[in-house]
Amino acid sequence: MTTTETSPAEVEDLDSFRERARTWIRANLAPSTPRLGFGDMTDEEELAELTRQRGVQRQLFDAGFAGIVVPTEYGGAGLTPAHAQVFSEEIAGYDYPTMLGVPNFTPCMAVILEFGTHEQKLRHLPPILKGEHVFVQFLSEPSSASDAAGARTTAVRDGDEWLLSGSKIWSSGAWRADYGLCLARTNWDVEKHRGLTVFLVPAHAPGVEMHRIEMLNGSKEFCQEFFTDVRVPDADRIGGVDDGWTVGIRWLYHERSFAMSPHLVRPPGAGEFGGTPDTGLVKLAREAGRLDDPLARDMIGELRANSLVQGEAIKRIGHAIATGYLNDQGAALSRLLTGVNGTRSSTVSFQLAGEAAMAWDPDDVGLGRRGIAFLSRQAGEIGGGTTEMARNVISERVLGMPRERAGDREGPYRDVPKGPSAH
Amino acid sequence: MELEITEDQGFFAETTRRFLDERSTTAALREMRDDPVGFAPDYWKQGAELGWTSLLVSEDDGGGTISGRAVPDLALVAFEFGKHAAPGPLVPAAIVAGAISRRGTDEQKQLLEGLLSGDVTAALCAGEPTRPARLGNVATEAVASGDRVRLSGVKGPVEAGAQAQVLLVTARTGDGLTQVLVPSDTPGVTVTPLDGLDLTRRYATVELEDVDLPASAVLGEIGAADADVDWQLQVAIALQLAEMVGAMDRAFAMTVEWSFDRYSFGRPLASYQELKHRFADMKLWLEASHAIADAAASKVEDGAPEAWDFLSAGKAYVGHYGVELMHDCVQIHGGIGVTFEHDLHVFLRRVTVDSLQYGSVTEHRERLTAALEAQEDAA
Numbered sequence: 001m002t003t004t005e006t007s008p009a010e011v012e013d014l015d016s017f018r019e020r021a022r023t024w025i026r027a028n029l030a031p032s033t034p035r036l037g038f039g040d041m042t043d044e045e046e047l048a049e050l051t052r053q054r055g056v057q058r059q060l061f062d063a064g065f066a067g068i069v070v071p072t073e074y075g076g077a078g079l080t081p082a083h084a085q086v087f088s089e090e091i092a093g094y095d096y097p098t099m100l101g102v103p104n105f106t107p108c109m110a111v112i113l114e115f116g117t118h119e120q121k122l123r124h125l126p127p128i129l130k131g132e133h134v135f136v137q138f139l140s141e142p143s144s145a146s147d148a149a150g151a152r153t154t155a156v157r158d159g160d161e162w163l164l165s166g167s168k169i170w171s172s173g174a175w176r177a178d179y180g181l182c183l184a185r186t187n188w189d190v191e192k193h194r195g196l197t198v199f200l201v202p203a204h205a206p207g208v209e210m211h212r213i214e215m216l217n218g219s220k221e222f223c224q225e226f227f228t229d230v231r232v233p234d235a236d237r238i239g240g241v242d243d244g245w246t247v248g249i250r251w252l253y254h255e256r257s258f259a260m261s262p263h264l265v266r267p268p269g270a271g272e273f274g275g276t277p278d279t280g281l282v283k284l285a286r287e288a289g290r291l292d293d294p295l296a297r298d299m300i301g302e303l304r305a306n307s308l309v310q311g312e313a314i315k316r317i318g319h320a321i322a323t324g325y326l327n328d329q330g331a332a333l334s335r336l337l338t339g340v341n342g343t344r345s346s347t348v349s350f351q352l353a354g355e356a357a358m359a360w361d362p363d364d365v366g367l368g369r370r371g372i373a374f375l376s377r378q379a380g381e382i383g384g385g386t387t388e389m390a391r392n393v394i395s396e397r398v399l400g401m402p403r404e405r406a407g408d409r410e411g412p413y414r415d416v417p418k419g420p421s422a423h
Numbered sequence: 424m425e426l427e428i429t430e431d432q433g434f435f436a437e438t439t440r441r442f443l444d445e446r447s448t449t450a451a452l453r454e455m456r457d458d459p460v461g462f463a464p465d466y467w468k469q470g471a472e473l474g475w476t477s478l479l480v481s482e483d484d485g486g487g488t489i490s491g492r493a494v495p496d497l498a499l500v501a502f503e504f505g506k507h508a509a510p511g512p513l514v515p516a517a518i519v520a521g522a523i524s525r526r527g528t529d530e531q532k533q534l535l536e537g538l539l540s541g542d543v544t545a546a547l548c549a550g551e552p553t554r555p556a557r558l559g560n561v562a563t564e565a566v567a568s569g570d571r572v573r574l575s576g577v578k579g580p581v582e583a584g585a586q587a588q589v590l591l592v593t594a595r596t597g598d599g600l601t602q603v604l605v606p607s608d609t610p611g612v613t614v615t616p617l618d619g620l621d622l623t624r625r626y627a628t629v630e631l632e633d634v635d636l637p638a639s640a641v642l643g644e645i646g647a648a649d650a651d652v653d654w655q656l657q658v659a660i661a662l663q664l665a666e667m668v669g670a671m672d673r674a675f676a677m678t679v680e681w682s683f684d685r686y687s688f689g690r691p692l693a694s695y696q697e698l699k700h701r702f703a704d705m706k707l708w709l710e711a712s713h714a715i716a717d718a719a720a721s722k723v724e725d726g727a728p729e730a731w732d733f734l735s736a737g738k739a740y741v742g743h744y745g746v747e748l749m750h751d752c753v754q755i756h757g758g759i760g761v762t763f764e765h766d767l768h769v770f771l772r773r774v775t776v777d778s779l780q781y782g783s784v785t786e787h788r789e790r791l792t793a794a795l796e797a798q799e800d801a802a
Contacts, residue, residue: 279799282792291796294789301788304795305739308732309715313707316426316714325426333707394706395699399679402694 017083021090024063029056029094050134050176053097057131060097066129067105069262070113075126081262092267100134103172106261107254108135108181115198115239115247124179124200138168138182138201138225139251143419145170146389148183148252149193149245150408150418153227155184162186162199162237164207164230170383174223175212177203181251182232187242188414195413196244198251200236207231217376250328255384257331259338260318268311278304285352288367299348306341313337329397336390342380350374424502424665425495425717435489436499439473440506447507449766452622455510459616460586461623462510464541471541475500475513479521479658484535486524493521494658494724498665498716505669508773510623512544512583514662518655519545519591522602526643526651531604534589546587546607548578548629549656550780558782558790559656563631565594565601567638567645574603574611574634580780584627585616591642592631599646609634621776622769657723657730660781664716664737667745667777668709670770675709677767678702678752692755701751708744715740732794735787742778742787749774 012020041049060066061075068084070076077083109128112121127133144150153166164184171180180201187195204210207230212220239247258264281300282291290296317334320326326333349370350357357371381387395401408416428436446466455461471477478497480486489496497517504513520538523531537543553560563576574594584590590605590612605612611634617626643651679702682693692698715737722730749771753760760767778784 279795279802282795282799297792298785298788300795301735301739301791304732304791305736305788308718308736309711309740312714312718312733313711316710316717319426320710323426332703333710336703336707337711388700391700391703392696394703395693399693399699399702399706401682401699401702402691404696 011079012083014082014086017079018086018090021065021087024065025090025094028059028063029091029096032093032095047176050099053099054131054134056095057097057100057129061130067109067125067263070109070125070129074113074121075129084262084265088264088266089268091265096265097131099173100131101264101266102258103137103255104128104135104177105263105265106258107251108137108179110254110261110263111181111198111247111251112200112238114250120200120235120238133178134173134176135179135181136171136174136177136203137255138171138174138180140168140170142167142169142224146386148248149196151183151185151196152418153182153184154188155186155197155199155232157186157234158231160234162232162234164199164201164227164232167224167226169213169222169224171223171225172221172383174203174225175210175220179203180225181238183244183248183251185413186244189412190242191410192408192413192416193245195242196248197241198238198244198247199232200238201227201230201232205230205232215376215379217372252385253328253331256335256390257318257321258384259334260314260331278307281349281352284349284367284370288352288354288356290352290354296352299351303345303348306344310337310341326398329393332390332393332398335385336387336394339381339387339390343377346370346374346377346380350377424499424668424713428499429490431489432496432499435474435496436503439470439475439500439503442469442473443503443507443509447509449508449769452508452510452769453763455623458623459625461583461625467511467544468541470511470513471516471539475511476516476520476541477539479517480524480535480539484524484532485539486520486535492721492724494661495717495720497658498662498720501662501665502669502672505666505671505770505773506673508622508670508673508769512546512586514659515547515582515587515591516545517662518547518658519589521658522591522642522651522655523604525654526602528639530639531642534604538589543589544583544587545589545591546581546584546627546629547655547659548581548584548590548592548605549652549659550579550581552577552579552628556783556786558786561593561595561600563592563594565592565596565603565641565645567596567601567641570638572601572603572636572638572641572645574605574631574636577628577630579628580617580619580626581629582624582626582780584629585614585625590629592629593648593652596646600648600652601645602642602648602651603636604640604642605631605634605636609636611635619776620772622772624773624776656781657734660734660738661716661720661723663777663781664712664719664734664741667741667774668712668716670773670777671709671712671741671745671748674749674752674767674770674774675705678705678755681756698755701755705748705751708748712737712741712745732791735782735790735794738778738782738787739784739791742784745774746778 064077067076068079068087069081072078112124139148141151155162155164180203182199182201184197185195186197207228209226211224213222213224214220285291285296314334317330321328321330353367353370356367360368396403477486478488478493523535538545551560551562566573588607590607592603592605594601611632613630615628619626683691685692719733719737722733753767759765
């Protein structure tokens with residue numbers, strides 16, 4: 001395997017990188033403008049927006065700013081997480097491809113980078129970095145979401161290919177994606193965690209039937225896929241046969257720790273909580289006529305504190321994992337923090353908006369959106385692994401407390417008690 | 424505290440830790456319960472030898488930092504103070520010495536020798552007992568006339584006010600602030616000890632009634648000490664945050680240990696999911712508090728324009744979650760956690776006191792909102 005080893009002496013220093021990034025960003029990218037949420041766009045508008053963002057990603061790629069920590073041989077810039085941080089800081093206020101971040105760059109690309117063969121990385125990473133291929137996760141299933149290793153989607157070997165059958169769910173944006181990173185069961189006759197394998201599956205391959213799920217806020221971003229004998233070449237298997245949970249554990253790590261991932265371009269402080277910059281709270285309170293209300297001001301201050309603390313805490317947790325002060329399961333702390341802060345933020349925004357969040361003039365939906373967002377408040381504590389899962393992981397894997405009783409540790413997965421198949 | 428510290432910082436923190444392990448045991452703290460001073464003279468002098476009072480003082484004035492960054496260095500000591508609920512006026516002593524080093528005349532700097540050796544202790548008379556209490560409110564007046572300055576007003580609660588030989592008093596002169604170094608035995612100064620929550624930290628009210636001093640007692644310029652006062656408050660809050668995190672860290676570790684050792688219904692407390700989830704929340708609050716405390720100390724050291732945002736975020740967050748964490752630790756201990764015999768309350772007291780002085784949770788939230796409003800107006 002050939003990898004490009006870069007000695008520290010050859011890495012561009014951060015100041016010069018910052019200058020180069022700043023100059024390029026200002027010369028080439030448009031200032032960021034508030035965009036509609038997915039729920040407010042038609043499919044055509046959303047596809048057009050995705051095409052536009054793919055173009056911006058291509059610009060980044062051509063300028064050498066795509067995949068900042070990805071080795072150059074795979075199309076990246078071959079730099080360090082510190083460079084990625086600098087780039088995120090510099091891009092604040094400018095347009096960047098938000099739709100390609102999660103789950104495309106992380107966890108999907110991060111997993112391919114970590115477990116793919118040299119050949120697989122040569123084949124798949126450049127198209128991702130150019131914005132040509134967008135990945136989603138085929139991870140959750142109707143019968144098992146937080147319990148990801150409970151996958152029942154089955155892959156059966158057929159010569160140099162595999163045939164996949166089953167169903168995946170909660171894959172966000174799958175309808176407009178190119179590939180899915182898929183966790184499937186390849187062996188029912190061994191223990192639950194020993195019979196899994198990971199594949200790269202074309203999202204619209206023959207045999208994939210896709211349904212879009214309407215969420216209570218009107219969004220149709222989440223999809224459910226039904227696989228019937230979907231053919232996947234063995235060359236697109238990531239990691240060893242039946243060794244998919246080795247990949248899966250890291251996959252979940254990347255998912256939980258997205259907020260501190262060097263693969264994600266994310267200006268600090270920009271929309272820490274579901275797209276509301278902190279100054280937006282002042283605007284909201286003013287719009288609701290409550291900026292002079294001490295109770296409203298107390299809540300705004302509380303959220304501002306949460307936001308600043310969250311930024312520092314995520315940095316600390318990332319650093320703690322990198323230095324071994326915490327094991328990599330500590331990423332669950334970051335997941336729990338973003339989850340509970342998002343919930344609180346949604347609640348406060350709703351309370352600030354008052355009755356206007358309940359019924360609104362169609363031409364003036366600003367405050368009304370807070371009501372809609374509030375209805376799906378819990379989504380941020382569910383998606384990406386529930387906060388209960390995060391609390392289990394923190395107490396058991398970080399603090400070393402006794403694990404919950406489990407009925408799925410021993411014997412073939414075939415014999416593990418299961419509820420009725422949900423699909 | 425910081426995950427990556429220099430070897431020198433590690434050694435420095437370790438020295439203080441070992442000293443406090445020996446001298447600031449919970450048994451020793453209990454014995455100090457009714458002691459009017461709250462610390463022994465030799466204890467404070469030995470601490471001063473370890474560098475507690477000299478970090479904010481320049482090398483020319485006999486001080487010096489460990490890493491070149493005084494506030495983060497001192498925060499390491501404050502963290503150990505929290506972990507041990509240690510006695511001694513760390514914050515006022517270090518800050519008054521630092522203030523004299525930064526602004527003092529040669530004559531005023533003669534005070535430094537005693538402050539640095541621990542023979543003399545100082546009090547920071549910053550806040551006032553107004554109702555409602557407001558951080559930064561100063562009604563005490565300093566009137567200059569000729570080569571004299573006259574002080575009138577009430578300061579408090581002042582940490583170590585009754586123990587200090589030197590009082591650094593913040594007063595108002597017109598639109599600006601004035602700071603005066605007041606020997607505590609000056610006529611017109613009345614110091615009244617207060618009862619308080621902390622086992623060893625003593626507070627007092629300092630009344631100044633027409634206190635008449637030579638103008639040479641003024642630290643810096645008359646009516647132009649605003650920036651100095653601001654810096655002192657920033658450092659005090661940064662240290663207070665580090666101290667709270669230290670006390671939280673200790674209480675959390677004690678409670679985790681307890682949860683493994685204590686059995687109910689044939690299983691350890693640590694096996695109950697309800698409690699495990701609370702420990703997960705507490706671990707998050709603790710790590711997040713470490714993070715904001717470190718960031719705040721660093722911003723203060725750098726003189727960053729956003730330092731107050733981070734200090735207020737720290738006071739708002741740690742002030743709230745720190746106290747919640749402590750009470751949850753008590754709850755998980757059960758009845759023993761509410762006794763005087765158990766160690767937990769020693770740390771609960773320290774966190775509670777720190778959560779109030781230099782601005783409550785509510786007050787710092789309001790400051791954050793006002794800052795956001797200004798930011799939005801400017802945009």
